[in-house]
Amino acid sequence: MASQLGAALTLDQLATDPHELLARLRSGEPVCWVPALDGWLVTRRDLCVQVMRDPSTFTVDDPRFSTAQVVGPSMLSLDGTEHRRHRDPFATALGHGQVRERFTERVNEEARRLVRDLSSRGRAEIRRDLAGPLAVAVVTAALDLPGVEVGTLLGWYETIVADVDLLSRGAPATGAGQEAVKEMGAHVRRSTASRPGLLAHARVGLSDSEVVSNAAVMMFGGIETSEGMTTSLFWHLLTNPAQLQMVAADKSLARQAIEESLRLEPAASRVDRYATRDIEFAGASIRAGDLVIVSLSAANRDPATFVDPDRFDLRRSNAHTHLAFAQGPHACIGIHLAKLETLAALIAVLDLWPGVRLDGEVDGPSGLVFRKPRALPVLWGKTDLSSP
Numbered sequence: 001m002a003s004q005l006g007a008a009l010t011l012d013q014l015a016t017d018p019h020e021l022l023a024r025l026r027s028g029e030p031v032c033w034v035p036a037l038d039g040w041l042v043t044r045r046d047l048c049v050q051v052m053r054d055p056s057t058f059t060v061d062d063p064r065f066s067t068a069q070v071v072g073p074s075m076l077s078l079d080g081t082e083h084r085r086h087r088d089p090f091a092t093a094l095g096h097g098q099v100r101e102r103f104t105e106r107v108n109e110e111a112r113r114l115v116r117d118l119s120s121r122g123r124a125e126i127r128r129d130l131a132g133p134l135a136v137a138v139v140t141a142a143l144d145l146p147g148v149e150v151g152t153l154l155g156w157y158e159t160i161v162a163d164v165d166l167l168s169r170g171a172p173a174t175g176a177g178q179e180a181v182k183e184m185g186a187h188v189r190r191s192t193a194s195r196p197g198l199l200a201h202a203r204v205g206l207s208d209s210e211v212v213s214n215a216a217v218m219m220f221g222g223i224e225t226s227e228g229m230t231t232s233l234f235w236h237l238l239t240n241p242a243q244l245q246m247v248a249a250d251k252s253l254a255r256q257a258i259e260e261s262l263r264l265e266p267a268a269s270r271v272d273r274y275a276t277r278d279i280e281f282a283g284a285s286i287r288a289g290d291l292v293i294v295s296l297s298a299a300n301r302d303p304a305t306f307v308d309p310d311r312f313d314l315r316r317s318n319a320h321t322h323l324a325f326a327q328g329p330h331a332c333i334g335i336h337l338a339k340l341e342t343l344a345a346l347i348a349v350l351d352l353w354p355g356v357r358l359d360g361e362v363d364g365p366s367g368l369v370f371r372k373p374r375a376l377p378v379l380w381g382k383t384d385l386s387s388p
């Protein structure tokens with residue numbers, strides 16, 4: 001039975017301006033049936049952690065999971081020992097030390113190149129000109145597929161996302177997504193046969209098709225999210241100019257700005273699970289098979305953990321305890337790479353676009369699952385840029 005608040009929630013409200021509604025749910029009914037989502041929405045931070053840390057009760061392994069229908073079974077759609085078999089080789093290769101050693105220089109160089117190439121223009125749109133291209137370049141570098149250009153990978157990605165999108169809206173997939181996975185598979189096989197690296201390493205414990213599915217999931221997991229993470233960081237700083245000044249004056253604050261931005265607007269606002277059994281959970285009677293949605297957005301503004309939770313505050317000491325990368329067995333394996341990428345973009349902009357500021361009115365982050373500002377036009381320098 002839906003509560004009044006849950007029953008009244010619309011997808012549009014959740015996509016555009018969800019935070020006040022989520023706050024009301026969190027204090028009144030922290031596990032609430034929401035008909036518009038056809039699932040339970042979990043909004044209190046401690047309960048969100050409980051769900052993500054209990055895969056035997058709340059699993060990802062369900063035939064309704066649309067990503068798996070397109071890319072095949074992968075770490076994203078398995079639990080238990082099978083999940084670990086799929087995940088471990090990738091997670092090890094993306095650990096902190098490995099990422100720092102193998103990617104720091106490349107990612108910094110790519111970010112600087114993108115920013116430098118735009119410098120003489122005096123204006124740019126952060127999402128499309130910087131955050132998006134950087135995210136695709138970083139995933140392309142991480143997968144290290146010989147002969148695969150950034151544009152090719154982006155094409156596969158967009159095709160797969162389009163089919164996953166159709167399936168999650170209840171429509172049949174076109175089949176183009178599976179074709180893209182197949183085409184990607186041919187390159188993955190060539191890579192595992194010819195060079196050492198992430199994919200060859202994964203090949204030791206996984207079959208060819210399993211490596212391909214997990215490689216597709218890396219691509220799927222690393223592009224839209226990182227684009228959002230970087231764009232939202234700039235949005236938070238540009239709409240809080242005093243705090244932008246603080247970071248510009250002391251770049252050691254950049255990491256803190258990233259954590260605080262992730263807290264306020266996690267690029268993936270939710271993760272989905274399916275109940276494996278009937279369970280009474282924080283007053284809710286969840287039935288086996290029910291969809292249980294963990295609202296990372298709501299958890300990250302829980303006042304029980306974060307004082308004055310709606311405020312962007314560079315000095316917040318526990319910002320890093322946000323759940324933007326989830327927790328438990330499915331916690332993001334791209335954390336270090338994503339943070340390196342966003343930091344590289346911020347430092348490059350602060351170094352090369354002096355006086356960077358918003359170019360007109362902008363809307364804040366929006367989106368039902370993946371949240372980001374749709375566009376973030378900026379300008380820099382002291383000259384009058386009003387004429388073209």
Ligand code: HEM
Pocket residue numbers: 060075076077087138139217218219221222223225226229262266267268270271272324325326329330331332333334335337338
């Ligand atoms: C280079 C960038 C990234 C890569 C390669 C990447 C890759 C992945 C992969 C492969 C998983 C699945 C792990 C598993 O199921 O065991 C995952 C999970 C996840 N990632 Fe990332 N990711 C990246 C960036 C991000 C960013 C920027 C965010 C959000 C700020 C994010 C949020 C998440 C979340 C919330 C999950 C958990 C999904 C769930 O529990 O169902 N990721 N990531």
